[in-house]
Amino acid sequence: MTQSVSRNSEIARKIDHTLLKPTLTRAELEAHCREAAEWRFATVCIPPCWVSESATLLRGTDVGTITVVGFPLGYSHSATKAFEARRAIDEGASEIDLVVNLSRIKSAQWEEVESDIADTVRACAGIPVKVIIETAYLTGEEKVSAALAAERAGAAFVKTSTGFATGVPVSGATIEDIRLLRKTLAPTTRIKASGGIRDLAGALALIEAGADRLGTSSGVTLLKGLSAGGVY
Numbered sequence: 190m191t192q193s194v195s196r197n198s199e200i201a202r203k204i205d206h207t208l209l210k211p212t213l214t215r216a217e218l219e220a221h222c223r224e225a226a227e228w229r230f231a232t233v234c235i236p237p238c239w240v241s242e243s244a245t246l247l248r249g250t251d252v253g254t255i256t257v258v259g260f261p262l263g264y265s266h267s268a269t270k271a272f273e274a275r276r277a278i279d280e281g282a283s284e285i286d287l288v289v290n291l292s293r294i295k296s297a298q299w300e301e302v303e304s305d306i307a308d309t310v311r312a313c314a315g316i317p318v319k320v321i322i323e324t325a326y327l328t329g330e331e332k333v334s335a336a337l338a339a340e341r342a343g344a345a346f347v348k349t350s351t352g353f354a355t356g357v358p359v360s361g362a363t364i365e366d367i368r369l370l371r372k373t374l375a376p377t378t379r380i381k382a383s384g385g386i387r388d389l390a391g392a393l394a395l396i397e398a399g400a401d402r403l404g405t406s407s408g409v410t411l412l413k414g415l416s417a418g419g420v421y
Contacts, residue, residue: 197412198229200392203401204408205255205381207234209352215242222246224409232284234404236260237277244281253283255319258309261353263288263323267305271312278316285309286319286348286381286404291326294335302335306342317345319381319402324366325354332366333373340378346402347374350384361385364398371399389414 206225208217218239225233225247232253235243243254256277259270274285287309293301310318320339324332336347347370354360361384370380382395383404389411392403405411 200389200396200403201229201408201412202231203396203403204230204411205232205234205383205402205404206230206252206408207352207383207404207406209234209236209257209260209406213239218242219246222252225252226250228409228412230408231402234286237273240277240282241280254281255284255286256282257286257288257321257351259288259290260286261288261351263290263321264292267308270305271308274309274316274318275312278313282316284317284319284345285313286321287344288321288351289323289335289339291323294322294327294331297334299334299338303338303342306339306344310343318343319346319348320344321348321351321383323351323354324349324363325357325360325384329369332369336370336373340374344378346379346381348381348383348404350404352384352404354384359385362395362400364394367395367398367400387411 208221230252232255233243234255237256240254240256258273259265290305306320322335339347349362349366362382367382379401380399381402381404382400386392386403386405387407392411
């Protein structure tokens with residue numbers, strides 16, 4: 190029993206308890222934050238408009254509040270992303286998950302990709318930035334180049350997915366992508382696996398492959414060792 194509790198606690202501290210559905214209500218946010226505090230997840234990941242409320246609800250706990258910037262498409266202007274990130278931090282965000290500009294990646298404009306990320310990293314002034322490269326849309330070569338651009342720009346993490354990619358066979362995290370990122374990045378650059386993480390076995394496999402953090406809406410069910418449906 191002690192080993193089981195210890196393992197669950199260790200895994201819980203790797204989970205960003207995620208709730209990004211467009212119809213999120215205040216009551217659901219409150220329940221989500223209560224769950225996060227009860228299970229002692231690393232953070233909650235919620236939309237920007239709820240950052241202030243989330244930070245207030247979680248005050249006095251060891252659960253952080255993170256939010257998404259440029260979500261979910263990533264092609265807003267760099268200055269807009271930087272402003273969005275700075276405001277979220279001012280309202281209580283402890284980490285920022287930034288969507289990379291996929292249009293620039295697919296155009297192989299790597300200087301622009303790096304500059305876009307660096308603008309938000311500077312605006313965050315030391316607050317960790319996780320760069321979402323949306324692996325589902327990228328070739329292997331693009332994944333490597335995008336990850337390295339994020340690392341050069343000062344990202345604390347490279348993150349696989351928004352969980353909202355469409356028209357692709359797999360929209361979330363895969364073992365292969367985590368292994369590729371871990372092989373590509375410096376040991377000091379961490380990796381967040383997100384999208385489609387719905388059971389304990391899958392979560393453990395991603396951690397074994399090199400993931401430092403897991404983005405999932407199924408954290409409670411995951412820790413109970415059950416499978417869960419739904420997105421993200």
